[in-house]
Amino acid sequence: MKFGFIVPFATVDQNMNLAQEIESAGWDGYFTWDGIAVGDGAVEIWDPWTLLAAVAVKTERIILGAMIFPLSRRRPWVVARQALTVDHLSHGRLVVPVGLGAVDDGGFSKVHPEVTDRKERAGLLDETLQILDLAWKGETFTFRGTHYELDDIRFMPKPVQRPRIPIWVVGSWLRPKSMARAARWDGIMPSISADPFRQPSPSEIEEIRAWIADHRDGAGPFELVVEGVSPGDDPEWAVTTLKPLADVGATWWIESRWEAPNDYDTLLQRIRLGPPRV
Numbered sequence: 001m002k003f004g005f006i007v008p009f010a011t012v013d014q015n016m017n018l019a020q021e022i023e024s025a026g027w028d029g030y031f032t033w034d035g036i037a038v039g040d041g042a043v044e045i046w047d048p049w050t051l052l053a054a055v056a057v058k059t060e061r062i063i064l065g066a067m068i069f070p071l072s073r074r075r076p077w078v079v080a081r082q083a084l085t086v087d088h089l090s091h092g093r094l095v096v097p098v099g100l101g102a103v104d105d106g107g108f109s110k111v112h113p114e115v116t117d118r119k120e121r122a123g124l125l126d127e128t129l130q131i132l133d134l135a136w137k138g139e140t141f142t143f144r145g146t147h148y149e150l151d152d153i154r155f156m157p158k159p160v161q162r163p164r165i166p167i168w169v170v171g172s173w174l175r176p177k178s179m180a181r182a183a184r185w186d187g188i189m190p191s192i193s194a195d196p197f198r199q200p201s202p203s204e205i206e207e208i209r210a211w212i213a214d215h216r217d218g219a220g221p222f223e224l225v226v227e228g229v230s231p232g233d234d235p236e237w238a239v240t241t242l243k244p245l246a247d248v249g250a251t252w253w254i255e256s257r258w259e260a261p262n263d264y265d266t267l268l269q270r271i272r273l274g275p276p277r278v
Contacts, residue, residue, distance in 0.1 A: 001246040003275030004029030004254040006067050006227075007267065009043055012051065014264050018271060019055040022062060025274045029063035030055055031097075031254065034070060037110065049082040056090035064094050067227070067254060068170060068189070070101025072115055072124035076148060079128065080135035080155055083165050092160035096132075097189060097225075099170030100125060123147060126181065129167065136164040168225055173200070173208055183216040187223030187252075199228050202244040209249035224249050227256040232273035243278040 005022050007015055007030065019030045032055075034048045048066040055064055064086065071079060087094045100121045115121050127145040134141045138158035143150040159165050171182030172193045182188040190200050190208050200208065209224060216222065226245055230253070231237050242253060253276070257267065 001242065001250060001278055002028035002063075002252050004031055004063065004065075004252060005271060005275075006031045006033065006254060006256050006258075008033065008256075008258050008262050010264055010267070011044060012046055012054070015046070015051055016054060016058050018264075018267060019059055019062070021268060021271045023059045025271050027062065027255075027271070027275050029065065029095075029252070029254070030059070031065050031067045034066050034068065034101075049086060052086045052094070053089050056086055056093065059090075059093075062093065064090055065097050065168075067256070068097045068099045068101065070121075071098050071128040072100060072121040074128070076128040076131040077135070077150065077153075077155075080132050083132070084136070084155065084157065084159060087159045087161060087165050088157070090160075094161075095166045095168060095187075097168040097170075097187075098125065098129070099189070122177070122181075129169075129181075129185065132167070133164060163220075166223075168223060171208070172196075173204065173211075179208075179211060180215060183212050184218065186218075186220070187225055188212060189225045189227070199226060200245075202248050205245055205250050206248035223251045225252040225254060226250050227254045229257055230255060230276045232270050232276070235277075238276035238278050242276055246278045 005027050007018050010018060022030045032048045032051050035045045037045065052064050083094060083096055100118065115124065124147050127148050131143055131148060131150065134143060135155040136159050138156055140152060140154040142152055166186040168187035168189055169182040169185050170191055171188040172178035172191045175193055188208065192198050192200055192204065205224065212222060
């Protein structure tokens with residue numbers, strides 16, 4: 001199992017410092033998030049691609065990404081170029097976690113026009129993922145979709161990573177369409193449809209892993225990513241909570257401290273304790 005850390009709220013300088021601390025403390029990944037604003041403006045929100053580019057040149061080993069990129073809100077050809085740039089700046093350490101995103105997530109419900117219909121956002125996401133896959137092949141292609149059209153276009157250079165920059169997708173268990181979307185790519189961030197904020201149990205992780213194995217056509221590694229909060233100073237917790245998840249197929253644990261306290265000093269203290277070990 002690998003271990004990542006989301007930095008939820010911090011200044012740009014603090015993000016640079018925390019990313020380097022994450023690497024020094026033995027974590028495997030640094031993650032930011034994608035939003036535009038909040039109602040009272042009290043939270044500092046940065047462009048994730050600019051932040052990841054800066055972190056890429058300040059670190060050497062850790063995986064980089066954002067939890068998550070709601071791609072229905074972004075032009076796919078712009079995302080393709082942004083991801084290629086960070087992939088090269090990091091020498092192949094970028095991963096692209098994606099999902100529909102909540103309608104009121106990150107302030108997107110406060111700007112118009114913005115697509116809020118779930119089915120339409122799903123269609124936009126699916127077409128964007130198809131375009132990214134084609135763009136990162138480095139070959140000339142034409143795409144005809146319901147939402148997007150690209151004519152005789154080529155993106156260069158090719159990514160550092162092969163066959164493409166890895167894509168992790170939120171999959172809602174047990175929604176077949178959502179699960180099938182995740183199975184087509186390189187990893188799943190499972191969400192329990194009846195209770196999206198609950199961490200999946202080991203038995204659910206085992207069922208999800210089996211479902212993916214039965215329905216996935218792609219070759220290569222496939223990540224199963226779980227999120228939560230760990231104490232950092234309790235080895236027994238790792239044995240009783242994380243080891244059962246790892247034993248049934250979870251490959252990443254992402255430390256996700258969205259709730260207070262999540263100030264800089266608290267985050268730094270937790271990061272320096274290092275990732276839990278199983």
